[in-house]
Amino acid sequence: MIKRLLVKPAKLTLLELLDKRMTLPAENKYYFLNLKKGYEGEVMFNTLTEKLSCDCHILNGLRFKFNNTIFQIDSMILTGPTLFMNEVKNMAGDYYYKDNHFYSINGEERKDPLVQMVRASSQLRQLIHSLGFQVKVEPNVVHVNPEFTLYQAPQNAPIIFPTQLHRYVNNLNTISTKLNRNHDLLTEKLISLYVEEDPYAQLPPYTYKGMRTGMTCGICDSFEITLHGKNGICEDCGHVETVEAIVLRNVWELKMLFPKLKITTNLVFDWCGGAVCRKTISRVLGKYFKIVGERRWVYYV
Ligand SMILES: [Zn+2]
Numbered sequence: 001m002i003k004r005l006l007v008k009p010a011k012l013t014l015l016e017l018l019d020k021r022m023t024l025p026a027e028n029k030y031y032f033l034n035l036k037k038g039y040e041g042e043v044m045f046n047t048l049t050e051k052l053s054c055d056c057h058i059l060n061g062l063r064f065k066f067n068n069t070i071f072q073i074d075s076m077i078l079t080g081p082t083l084f085m086n087e088v089k090n091m092a093g094d095y096y097y098k099d100n101h102f103y104s105i106n107g108e109e110r111k112d113p114l115v116q117m118v119r120a121s122s123q124l125r126q127l128i129h130s131l132g133f134q135v136k137v138e139p140n141v142v143h144v145n146p147e148f149t150l151y152q153a154p155q156n157a158p159i160i161f162p163t164q165l166h167r168y169v170n171n172l173n174t175i176s177t178k179l180n181r182n183h184d185l186l187t188e189k190l191i192s193l194y195v196e197e198d199p200y201a202q203l204p205p206y207t208y209k210g211m212r213t214g215m216t217c218g219i220c221d222s223f224e225i226t227l228h229g230k231n232g233i234c235e236d237c238g239h240v241e242t243v244e245a246i247v248l249r250n251v252w253e254l255k256m257l258f259p260k261l262k263i264t265t266n267l268v269f270d271w272c273g274g275a276v277c278r279k280t281i282s283r284v285l286g287k288y289f290k291i292v293g294e295r296r297w298v299y300y301v
Pocket of ligand 1 (some may be wrong): 210218234235239
């Protein structure tokens with residue numbers, strides 16, 4: 001049973017919006033693409049674990065602070081005897097181990113997922129122990145990308161390869177021990193200790209002026225939207241949406257990117273690239289937001 005749903009990190013959403021409306025500096029683009037790939041891997045793994053039929057609690061994407069260290073656990077599956085901690089990786093390509101170090105096939109040393117997993121599992125064990133629970137933590141690095149190959153993997157290393165994923169999940173399903181009140185308490189405690197990440201930290205600097213304005217398609221992110229009466233049609237993918245829905249989504253983007261900006265009809269008019277008349281924008285804002293102020297000083301929250 002899923003106790004904590006997998007949610008897209010707000011930081012990833014913000015980077016997607018920035019990538020759409022400005023040119024991300026190379027290092028931010030690299031970071032964004034990695035974050036996106038990592039999240040897609042977690043989604044992939046989640047589609048397998050959400051079907052688990054054994055008595056278990058599934059906790060996705062938790063982040064904790066313990067001993068002044070922040071650590072994140074992609075997926076935890078709490079079963080009767082064991083808590084399975086999964087460090088999910090969506091890497092593609094060929095890698096190898098040599099003298100306990102992890103390299104890509106071109107000989108560049110990379111961050112070793114096993115080291116990351118050992119660190120996180122040690123923190124998790126200490127955290128659980130400090131809460132007064134006795135649970136065996138079994139960590140695994142789970143590779144979900146079928147294009148991933150690892151040569152010279154250390155023998156018996158806790159790695160689940162893409163070809164073993166289904167077997168891993170099927171084995172979990174054979175666990176017949178039932179969860180008890182203690183497991184419920186541990187799950188509740190872990191969820192309550194979640195430390196939210198500031199999604200605006202570590203973003204590249206950006207300004208309203210530096211953004212490409214204009215309405216974008218909800219499916220393909222294209223700026224090529226033409227209006228036909230009450231609807232907008234995407235010239236690139238053919239997606240049809242009401243103007244109201246398009247305006248609302250673009251206002252949401254504006255609020256995400258610039259939480260301190262006051263939402264006014266003129267601002268949204270500009271943000272939507274002048275394609276929708278002020279009257280319509282005013283009507284949509286008035287319908288979904290609270291009006292603050294009077295006359296020319298009106299803004300929406
Ligand atoms: Zn489209």
